[in-house]
Amino acid sequence: MDYVTLGRSGLKVSRMCLGALNFGTGWGLGVEEPEARRLIDTFLDSGHNVIDTASNYNSGQSEEIVGRALHGRRDSVVLATKGAMPSGPGPNDRGLSRVHLTRSLEASLRRLGTDYVDLYQCHFPDSVTPMEETMATLDGFVRSGKVRYIGCSNFTASQIVEAQWAADRVGGTPFVSLQPEYSLLRRDIEAEILPVSARHGFGVLVCGPLGGGILAGRYQRGGEPDPATRMGRLLASDQPGARAWAQSNLTDRNLAIAEAVADVAGKLDATPAAVALAWVRSRPGITSVIIGPRTMSQYVENLAGFTLELPEESRALLDGVSEPPVLTAARS
Template sequence: MHTLALGRSGLRVSGVALGTMNFGTDLQAPTSEPEAHRIVGAFLDAGHNLIDTADTYRGGGSEEIVGRAIASRRADVVLATKGAAPQGVGPNHRGLSRAHLTRALEASLRRLGTDYVDLYQCHVADPDTPIEETMATLDGFVRAGKVRYIGCSNFTAAGIVSAQWAAQRGAGTPLVSLQANYSVMARAIEAEILPTCVQSGLGVLAYSPLGSGLLAGRYRRDTPPEAGSRLAQWADMPSPMARDFVAGVLAPRHFDIRDEVAAVAAALHTTTATIALAWLARRPSITSVILGPRTVDQLTAGLAGLAFDLPEQAAARLDAASQFTVVPPTNGQHRAALRSGVSRSVDKW
């Protein structure tokens, strides 16, 4: 198995991670439990070890299925889950407070059928909880043996620095990883977040490598998402943020990038998904790419895409087509970010 150290830690993880958002016990779930077990088995048999879930995926159903799927091979798995999402209606049933995270972790352990998780991650930043409280709570989980390593997801560069400072001041456990949205059509983290991860000792787990399906050819320009697709479900939500997310994914610039990816794919006689994954696999500072297959066939295609040998000239063409302009924040915005250490824009809930 080819593995890399996860950030500044001794934990070795595969360069491919299995994302399990599609696993669910409800009738609406894209992936049934039997198929999920086949996916997990194929993933582990292929020599990979990092499996990622969250307490909010399918209302906890993903964790339950993952727990059952890995029960006989627990020692071979680097098991990662996340907490922060609402698990009740009260104000203390969400976020990164000690009260919520303690309940959330215990519930995740029960659903996963294990007494520890290898990587416990803050799913989003929480501007209403002091980062010192969050980091002290996570350190307590590590000292209690319920968590081996801690990470975060969707944090800003300032948020990462604030968390590491809090851990250092409290002589506690630092973060070793960040999950971030990264693909050929979503490269904003290259400006500040990736350099901060390198400097702060965080490995990077890249999610949504196919741009929510757009880079796999699932959506067409100037056409509403097909009924039943993930973007169609988001578009039907009452939340303005969900609709804004869909509009962002389907932005004209993203279709321009997708068209360039398709042109490269045609020239190399392969698929757009393969080219998008191959481009991401070449990027520096990425520890692992998270694949979220619905079927074993999709897993097989994804693994092949990450192993595809993308020619240097083709990679350079995609680099140029997907360049973005960094707009420096104003002094006021910069000071506010440093004070808070978090971004309210990533609060999904």
């Protein structure tokens, strides 16, 4: 098994991370517990060791399922969760304040059935709470033993720098990791976020490497998504935000990139998902890649992306077709 350290920490993590976003049925479209348990057991039995969840995934069911699945093997797992998302209707039921983070961590520990988490991450930035308050609170979690390491998710480059400076000002524990979205469809983090993360010694655990299934070849230009697919379900949703999100992803540009991935896959006798994952895994500065399979067949398909080595011409082709305007402008 290929283990690497998480940034400048001493924590060893596998290059593949199991994302638990889909575990549970609280949002109506998730994975039932028996299948989720089977995925977790298969993942851990293969030697991988990082599982990532969050306080709000499937209304808390994700953490509960993960906690039950880890009974008897907790100490061999790097367990990561996240706080900040709303937990209720009150004004203090969200964000990175001391009151909400403390409540969120305690609730996560109860759902996970553990007295500590290995990596506690700020799910989203908070423009209202002073960063010094957030970093001092997180440092208290580390000193109490309830958290081993801290990280952030969805932070901009300037927010990363602000957080590290704030930790220094309060004499607290700095972040050691970042969890951003990254794929052939979304490469904007290469412009500023990845360089800043490298300068601060972050481990980078990327989510969304298949672009919501687009890079796995599930959607084609000119065709309607299968109602059984994620995008198909979202387009049929009665939630305007869900429909808008799906439409914003099913663009001509994204589908053209997916076609290029499929062409490369055909030449390499591989699946599009394996090619997309292999590309992300091989990028500079990437520590671990989070996968989010719903079924065992999807999990098996994802595995190939962690052994496939892309030829230089294939990487160059994918780099070119997927380069976003922000990177093109930076090079001009």
